[in-house]
Structures are given as structure tokens and as C-alpha cells.
Amino acid sequence: MNARSLQAGMEFDGYRLEEKLHTGGMAALWRVTDLRARHLGKPGLEQAVPPLIMKVPLLYSSDDPTAIVAFEVEQMIMPKLKGPHVPRYFGSGDFDAQPYIVMEQIAGESLRSRFEQAPLPIDEVVSTGIQIAYALHDLHRQHVIHLDIKPSNIMFRNGLAVLIDFGLSRHDRLPDLLDEEFRLPMGTGPYISPEQVLGVRNEPRSDLFSLGVLLYHLATGERPYGHPTSVAGLKKRLYRDPIPPRQHRPDLPAWLQEIILRCLEVHPQDRFDTAAQLGFLLQHPDQLTLTARAGKQQQDGYLAMFKRRLKAAGSEPLLQHTVSEQLAKAPIIVAALDLTHGSEALAEQLRQITRRMLQTEPGARLACLTIRKTSRIGMDDSLIQQGQNIHVKQLVDLKHWARPLQMAADKITFHVLEAPDPATAIIDYAHNNDVDHIIIGSRGSSALRRYLGSVSARVVAEANCTVTVVKNSDQ
Known part of the structure; x- marks a missing residue:
């Protein structure tokens, strides 16, 4: 299923699409029915469920990667909110199948x-x-x-x-x-x-x-x-x-x-x-x-x-404050991955090393990175025909790689970065986000050895943090 094919009457994840209410620059809003309340058959339960809307990101209407990341942010934050000043959260779907957020529909007009x-x-x-x-x-x-x-x-x-x-x-x-x-x-x-x-x-x-x-x-x-x-x-x-x-x-x-x-x-x-x-x-x-x-x-x-x-x-960013006391600083670990075809064995070795490192640093946060070597987020015709967005596909691939690590959702993040120079992108990310440790793969020998080896070598030489290079022992 993909966001372009949604139609009134469709049912998935316990919801039925009733009517498209609005289409904005980044998302569409649908009025939906919670079918689970109907199937449970408990008296009064349907009345207890307020009118619902489903927010669906428009993955094919914009080449702006912030739209995808902003949707992920909202998926993270909304389940944490409660009270009369925010909509009630009911559920969400991941990019693996159909990304969405279901929430209470607030009656009336905006300011x-x-x-x-x-x-x-x-x-x-x-x-x-x-x-x-x-x-x-x-x-x-x-x-x-x-x-x-x-x-x-x-x-x-x-x-x-x-x-x-x-x-x-x-x-x-x-x-x-x-x-x-x-x-x-x-x-x-x-x-x-x-x-x-x-x-x-x-x-x-x-x-x-x-x-x-x-x-x-x-x-x-x-x-x-x-x-x-x-x-x-x-x-x-x-x-x-x-x-x-x-x-x-x-x-x-x-x-x-x-x-x-x-x-x-x-x-x-x-x-x-x-x-x-x-x-x-x-x-x-x-x-x-x-x-x-x-x-x-x-x-x-x-x-x-x-x-x-x-x-x-001459202004520099101001001294930053937080809403509450900052949590004790925990190390940030980056796993820099190449998930293209033929790198499965190396990806598995990276996962094993990452798992061992997380066991020694239980308070750590893991950032999973992959680099898309292009000047901008765009659409590839062959992938569009298959109903996929390149950025979303790579995001899903990262999440599949990390799933066996079984990390809490607030301890792991996923990033599809794009740059003409992968090594520079990794080094800049580490510098800008105060990363403590980078885990990066390097192929032992292959047609791409010189290219991939140069990436890991530059990261080792230029990153201002600890770097662990994992070599593919099968090659």
C-alpha cells in the first residue's frame, strides 16, 4: 500500500477511510472510523470514541526531506501528550506499510x-x-x-x-x-x-x-x-x-x-x-x-x-536552555551503514559489533546512518513505478537492519543523509551532534574497495571521536 492509492472505503489496521477532509503541502487528512470499537461490541464503546482523523504524509508531492522527518517527529511526540490542550492520540503506522497518525478530530475552526x-x-x-x-x-x-x-x-x-x-x-x-x-x-x-x-x-x-x-x-x-x-x-x-x-x-x-x-x-x-x-x-x-x-x-x-x-x-547561537533539567549525558553511538546489494554480510557484522557495544553502554543512544550519494532528494522513475520513494525505502531498510537490536524507541534514531561525499557527511554529522563513537564498515576486497576504504580511512583520520572500523571477514 502507498499513500497515493488511498481511497474512501479502504480498511487497514482497524480503521476505515471515510472522507478526505484536507490536502496540505506535506500531508492529507482523512476522516476515519475505528472498526475495533464496532467489533468489540461493548455497549457505549462506540460513543466513547470521539470523531477521528488520520494524518497521512504525502511522500510523492514534495522533494523536501524535512516533510518525512517532521512526520517522524510528530509520531514520536504525540503518544507522550495528554490533557485538554492537545488532540487525543489513537495510533500510528510505520513507513514499512502505510505511515499515518490517528488522532481525535477537534471540532470547530482554527484561529x-x-x-x-x-x-x-x-x-x-x-x-x-x-x-x-x-x-x-x-x-x-x-x-x-x-x-x-x-x-x-x-x-x-x-x-x-x-x-x-x-x-x-x-x-x-x-x-x-x-x-x-x-x-x-x-x-x-x-x-x-x-x-x-x-x-x-x-x-x-x-x-x-x-x-x-x-x-x-x-x-x-x-x-x-x-x-x-x-x-x-x-x-x-x-x-x-x-x-x-x-x-x-x-x-x-x-x-x-x-x-x-x-x-x-x-x-x-x-x-x-x-x-x-x-x-x-x-x-x-x-x-x-x-x-x-x-x-x-x-x-x-x-x-x-x-x-x-x-x-x-557576530551573533553565535545563544546559550541553550531546556524545558526541564537536562538528563545525564549518555554517549551517542553512530552506526554508519551501506545497505546496498552485496553488503549483507558486512551489515550483519556491523550489527554484531553494535550489539556488543550497546551491552557495555546501556545508557547509550544509537543513530543509524546511511548516505544517499546525490545532490538532492528526488524521485527515481523505476522506484516510483514500484510505488516507493527512495528516501523512504532507505529509511525502512535502516529500521529492518536495527530491528534485531530490540532497542527502545527513544534510544534509537534513523537518518538518510545525502551528500556528494559520504565521508564528509558522516564526519559533519558526528561533529554537529557531539557523537562519541562511530562504527563504520570497510570491505576487505571488492570492486568498490578503494572507494569504501577511503571513506572509513577519512572518518578515522578526521572525526573528533572514537571510530571503530569493521572489516568484512568473508571477503
């Missing part, structure tokens, strides 16, 4: 529909901000930073904000696949925080910045930073302050401008400490201490902006 009516009444802006702030606080208490707060990702149920779409999120106690594999800023242009632009993904106050952007737009009908589409455009928020909201809307209370501009501060430590603190002050503005932000009438002058720009030009 996006209200943005079209902005500027909104002050009372509605404030009440909306309160609900989102407390939803974020509940999410942060579950060790998750959303990192893609925007109108379409916020729903309302019984007056409570419900956050959806966790493809770009970061869980403090799970591997961050997006941070490990990509170096470009992750987020949505108008709402991404300055630290996200610099590559920081574990700062919970990033969500408060995004909420500040939402409040600014709801209150004024304008975006504080426009709609940038380039990294250079995103970086402007590191030095260019937004037009004060009261310049767009003079009747805006000074205390609300204080809150909005504080959310939009460049440095996280200058914002509110927590989402709960923000929610409380929106409810009790009389307890808010006003600063120069409250009375600000225009953007800072050219000289102040120029100084900030000079400072931003």
Missing part, C-alpha cells in the same frame, strides 16, 4: 479564521492570548516546545485552546531529529523567534515570541515583521524592532503594548519567564510593571538599529 477579521476587539485579543498562554504552559510542563505556533495550529474547544501539528516540535526527553539532520531555521516566517533563526530549538520562550506575534496581529491587523521568505529577511528581527502596536491602533491599552513588545524582545531572558506568567498578567494587568515599552510611539532610530545590526552580525 486563522479570526485573523482575517483583525483587528479584533481588545477583550477578544486578551482572552485569546490567555487561553493560548495556558495551553503553552501545559505543553511545556510535558517537556515539549511547540516551535510552530501560528493561527492554523491553534483550535478552540469549549473555550480552551488546543494546539495541533507537532512536526517541528522539540521534546526535552526525546532525540531532536530535525536539529540533528538540518541546519536551516525551522518554523513559519512571520512567527519564528530570533533564537530559532540562529538554530536554537530548545528554548521554551520561543513559543512566547510567536504568541507575541499573534497578539500583535490580532490587535492591529498587521504583522510585526512582515512575511519574510529568506534567511536574510528572518535575521532582520535580530536588530530591527517592530513598529509599536499603538502606532497602528491608538486605543490599544498601554499595558497591552507592554506585554506584546516584551514577548517580542530579541533575547529570551528579556521576555516573560514562563507562559503561565504571561497568562496571569494578561488576566491581571494591574499587577504588571510598565516600562518604556508601554509608552513607545515609534521604532528606534537608525543609530540604535545600526548598533544592534553590528552585534547581530
Whole structure:
């Protein structure tokens, strides 16, 4: 089965597809029925199961590998979430057969529909901000930073904000696949925080910045930073302050401008400490201490902006924080694999060595890598005809290789990297992710000996960690 062939009426994994509700750039949403509730035949059980939707990644609509990785992130995070501010999770399917996530369908419209009516009444802006702030606080208490707060990702149920779409999120106690594999800023242009632009993904106050952007737009009908589409455009928020909201809307209370501009501060430590603190002050503005932000009438002058720009030009990624105390550091082990035809024996030897190493390091995390030697993620015609995506096929092959290791899901990750130079890709991955040990194969003799041998030799010579080279003893 593949994502392109899904049709209404199909049944698999205990679900029946009823109707396609929406097709986005990365996934399609289907209304589904849980057939297991019907088959169990218990009175009232069907009523206990809420309306369900199935999210299915569109593997053939995009050549962007982040879509696949983001879907894996959401599959990892959603089972960990609970409470009224997130959809209930019901199940998921892997890439081996049909990738999907089944979750509760949240009735109603997203916040996006209200943005079209902005500027909104002050009372509605404030009440909306309160609900989102407390939803974020509940999410942060579950060790998750959303990192893609925007109108379409916020729903309302019984007056409570419900956050959806966790493809770009970061869980403090799970591997961050997006941070490990990509170096470009992750987020949505108008709402991404300055630290996200610099590559920081574990700062919970990033969500408060995004909420500040939402409040600014709801209150004024304008975006504080426009709609940038380039990294250079995103970086402007590191030095260019937004037009004060009261310049767009003079009747805006000074205390609300204080809150909005504080959310939009460049440095996280200058914002509110927590989402709960923000929610409380929106409810009790009389307890808010006003600063120069409250009375600000225009953007800072050219000289102040120029100084900030000079400072931003030399900015390094900020000191990173976590939602909770960092877990004790455990070693990261990389198994660098070539899973092409003819390498089965070497792959088995790599698995044996990896198993022995994991037995001596029970707290270790394993990252399984394979390199696709190409300049970009693309489609191969022969594979498309067979209903397969090259990236997905290699991902599935990695998971099949690792299955006998029987590792816990939060202790192993899988990465299909692409680069013209496999050795450089492995070395860069190890450097960027503080890898402690690399296990890599080298064929004893074959037509590819010189090529593969040079990869392992370069990794040994240039990686700043321990490297174990496994040679194929059968050759």
C-alpha cells in the first residue's frame, strides 16, 4: 500500500477511510472510523470514541526531506501528550506499510479564521492570548516546545485552546531529529523567534515570541515583521524592532503594548519567564510593571538599529536552555551503514559489533546512518513505478537492519543523509551532534574497495571521536 492509492472505503489496521477532509503541502487528512470499537461490541464503546482523523504524509508531492522527518517527529511526540490542550492520540503506522497518525478530530475552526477579521476587539485579543498562554504552559510542563505556533495550529474547544501539528516540535526527553539532520531555521516566517533563526530549538520562550506575534496581529491587523521568505529577511528581527502596536491602533491599552513588545524582545531572558506568567498578567494587568515599552510611539532610530545590526552580525547561537533539567549525558553511538546489494554480510557484522557495544553502554543512544550519494532528494522513475520513494525505502531498510537490536524507541534514531561525499557527511554529522563513537564498515576486497576504504580511512583520520572500523571477514 502507498499513500497515493488511498481511497474512501479502504480498511487497514482497524480503521476505515471515510472522507478526505484536507490536502496540505506535506500531508492529507482523512476522516476515519475505528472498526475495533464496532467489533468489540461493548455497549457505549462506540460513543466513547470521539470523531477521528488520520494524518497521512504525502511522500510523492514534495522533494523536501524535512516533510518525512517532521512526520517522524510528530509520531514520536504525540503518544507522550495528554490533557485538554492537545488532540487525543489513537495510533500510528510505520513507513514499512502505510505511515499515518490517528488522532481525535477537534471540532470547530482554527484561529486563522479570526485573523482575517483583525483587528479584533481588545477583550477578544486578551482572552485569546490567555487561553493560548495556558495551553503553552501545559505543553511545556510535558517537556515539549511547540516551535510552530501560528493561527492554523491553534483550535478552540469549549473555550480552551488546543494546539495541533507537532512536526517541528522539540521534546526535552526525546532525540531532536530535525536539529540533528538540518541546519536551516525551522518554523513559519512571520512567527519564528530570533533564537530559532540562529538554530536554537530548545528554548521554551520561543513559543512566547510567536504568541507575541499573534497578539500583535490580532490587535492591529498587521504583522510585526512582515512575511519574510529568506534567511536574510528572518535575521532582520535580530536588530530591527517592530513598529509599536499603538502606532497602528491608538486605543490599544498601554499595558497591552507592554506585554506584546516584551514577548517580542530579541533575547529570551528579556521576555516573560514562563507562559503561565504571561497568562496571569494578561488576566491581571494591574499587577504588571510598565516600562518604556508601554509608552513607545515609534521604532528606534537608525543609530540604535545600526548598533544592534553590528552585534547581530557576530551573533553565535545563544546559550541553550531546556524545558526541564537536562538528563545525564549518555554517549551517542553512530552506526554508519551501506545497505546496498552485496553488503549483507558486512551489515550483519556491523550489527554484531553494535550489539556488543550497546551491552557495555546501556545508557547509550544509537543513530543509524546511511548516505544517499546525490545532490538532492528526488524521485527515481523505476522506484516510483514500484510505488516507493527512495528516501523512504532507505529509511525502512535502516529500521529492518536495527530491528534485531530490540532497542527502545527513544534510544534509537534513523537518518538518510545525502551528500556528494559520504565521508564528509558522516564526519559533519558526528561533529554537529557531539557523537562519541562511530562504527563504520570497510570491505576487505571488492570492486568498490578503494572507494569504501577511503571513506572509513577519512572518518578515522578526521572525526573528533572514537571510530571503530569493521572489516568484512568473508571477503
